[in-house]
Amino acid sequence: MPELPELQIIAARLTSHLAGFSIKKTVVHNHIVVHGLPVDDFESKSIGETFETVVADGKFLIFNLTNYDVVLNLMLTGRLRAIPRYKRPTSYDMVSFQIEDLTLWYSDAKKMGRIYLVNKGDYSQVADFEGRGPSALDPELTLEIFKKRLKRHNGQMKNVLRNQRFVKGIGNAYADEILLYAGILPFRKRSTLPDDEVEKLYHAMSKVLSRIRDIISKRSLDEIAIEKRDFLMVHNRGGGICPLCGGRVSEVTANRFKTNYCQTCQK
Template sequence: MPELPDLEAVRRILNAEIGGAKIDRVHVMPPLSIRHPATAGALPNLAGDTLWRIDRQGKYLLFMFESDRVLAIHSMLVGRFQYCDRKERLKPGTCFAFDLKGEMQLRYFDSKMMGKLYLLEEGKLARIPRWNEMGPDALDEALTLDVFRSRVKRHAGQTKSVLTNDKFVAGIGNAYADEILWEAGVYPFWARTSLSDEEIESLYHAMKSVLSEAVETLTGRMKADISEEIRDFLKVHRKGGQPCPRCGSPISQVEANRKITNYCRTCQKG
């Protein structure tokens, strides 16, 4: 699943490439479903409009148009974006394509058709289900340590589950939760209520540094292909059995509810 660093890198790259571009034509490939309005037939109406910029909130990318319309996209598990020549072969599951200047296209593809797309007027994002329940973006400058500490104390459950709860902070998924917990030296299965103030502070600083560094890495490496998922630089996630970069102990791997958790039993003692 694309997480905050993946989507922030895509946002930065697309803003540099197509911010301010006019949409010449819109191609819609069935069975694309737009959840608001409830028909994909509204999407071609964006032809002739100008894409001012791309914003992001948590795991949503927000395509902001001159007409004050917003195309909000949550990619879910496998949704990806592609910026390429119009002549390039469509990837399986391509949902729509915007024709842009210079024979280029912006495409969105989703082989599982699980992504959530909403076309709304700017200022009406609250119509997206649970939008108003979303916590602050994990990289929002307004999310200070004091705010983080106050918010985390409202949530119970295992620490990793709290980190991936968008009602707490938005944008963190399974992969980067593992990275943050490892960086902070916090055991992923501890109850949140057992965390000390020092551990909460460590989590906060780890969250900011891990996500910020990942954004910079991905922005540099995804310029050639924004559809690519790059995770090889992660330190523990999907690295079960490999040596911990900090202490050399084997990375542990636990799978539950179809999700993998990786951590170091030495650095993150339970």
């Protein structure tokens, strides 16, 4: 599942591919991902619209068009590719937008993603969009604001970090990475965290996410789409070696979500 660092790079890449180009043809290949309006309207209203910018908003991508916004939540397996020719759609392809000399494909193996076409700036119909916190990579998210927001959220630290109402943009994988770097066990209750650990967590969050963004920024859209996350320190590394201490990485699975951590580095 792409999280904020990937989405920011994907948005920048797509902006450079798409800005200024108009949509010649929109085809919904699978209606299951289209929400908020009938498929026919999705197709007809988007044709003739021009791409302005693509921005990452937490775990959403927003494509700003002339009169509308396309809002996309890629969820677990959504992928975007810009291909310089039209190809035959596969069962994974959900929606395609044909522009000048390339086609933007949104594909989704598990078909759990959601795509909307909304009036510019009106996100009231987009599920899980409103009521979210500031972006985890927002330079205006200061330690003071972070501390204040954290106090409103209880429960285990991994769940707090993944809660978009606390800060937006962090998912299952990078929550594990941030907690390793902060030295905090994922199951620790928020209320047990003293001030110095909250501070550590804040710095770990921006350090880990911006390091990942730097790594991803050197990769192509296709490379990002295949999600080769070879830079992960602890997530998906169960049974492997912790890069910080050389100990074994532990693994727990709950509700289909994997959590990895280091019993030596994290308390």
